[in-house]
Amino acid sequence: MVFEKVKKLVVEQLGVEEDDISMESSFIDDLGADSLDIVELIMALEEEFSLEIPDTEAEKITTVGDAVEYITKNS
């Protein structure tokens, strides 16, 4: 399931607790990410799901739900 996989990566990359992550969690506001954390996370998602996320699309991914939705549509 995409959400579970994304959650696992977010835990790894941002060092947050699994229970704190929901579809609504904002990477910056709720999970304490900075701009480089987001770049690292996007790169990890690209690798995990074997896809290329263009920068213009990556900018729109600000919550866990955004990531799940993008991946579901594009993989």
Place this chain on the structure above:
Amino acid sequence: MMKLAKSIGIIGTGSYLPEKVLTNFDLEKMVDTSNEWIIKRTGISERRILDEKLPTYSMGIEAAKRALENAELQAEDVDLIVYASVTDDFYTPSNACIIQGAIGACKAIAFDVNAACTGFIYALVVAQQFLLGGNYKNALVIGCEALSKITDWKDRNTCVLFGDGAGAAVLGEVDEGYGMLNSFLGSDGSSAMVLNAPNLYVSEEEREKRKNGKLDSLWMDGAEVFKFAVKTMSSATVKVLEELNMTVDDIQHIFPHQANTRIIDGAIKKLGITDDKLYYIIQKYGNISSASIPVALDEANKEGRLKKGDNMVLVGFGGGLTWGSIVLKWV
């Protein structure tokens, strides 16, 4: 891959770092930042800063002399000086010529190359080509930067990153099968402005980015550069090794350009390299651009970590955009 006419390798190293140390605690007093924040985001604890009254080339002269001493050569034995930097002291003469004069390398030809943080890799490959041509025997390759001179000390996003220093290597002919086994260079000018420091021309766009600060300071799109750096550091490493039918398991050391520990750690994780193959200098010197690889190489060399026959990858990435990698077998 073409078979090389002869083997060219590094036969001596040297480096010089200014004495003045600027710690994260010093920076806390200059801009709104903190020691913990800088360490967590960059891995840097302190950096060296050149006395502002001194020219950048002064560090290059010292590094060059030390490399010649290590190679047991005299200045008169040098046929070629290639100097890599983005912080030259003059439009003309080149710092390469100034250093040639200062050390008395009277037989050498000397010129600069500008490939930003990839500068030392580019300069090594340029020097190797000259040496392979046969008219030149020994080359002095120098990476030397005083980034403090083009840093906006009021910009907390960038001023915590950079430092000053110089490193040098002497290139000469080595036994067959040793030295530079393969190299790879890349450039992408379509992304030229993602990392820039203006000189004679400052466009409206660049002026806007620096509206409250220094017009000739370094600016970068941190997220873009980060992504580029992690990707190219790993792809350039894989490429030079693959062409030799080697993998990361065949190398004992990797000397990447050290801009940020998060770039290095991200890339080595991607490559599957353990961090005991790395020699970190970024925590004490910050990002010193073209000097980072030769300084790390020299310190590892002087500590006796590099054994004859050890395979290593030197890999750089930086403004231009430029990138490059070299597989080297130590002599």
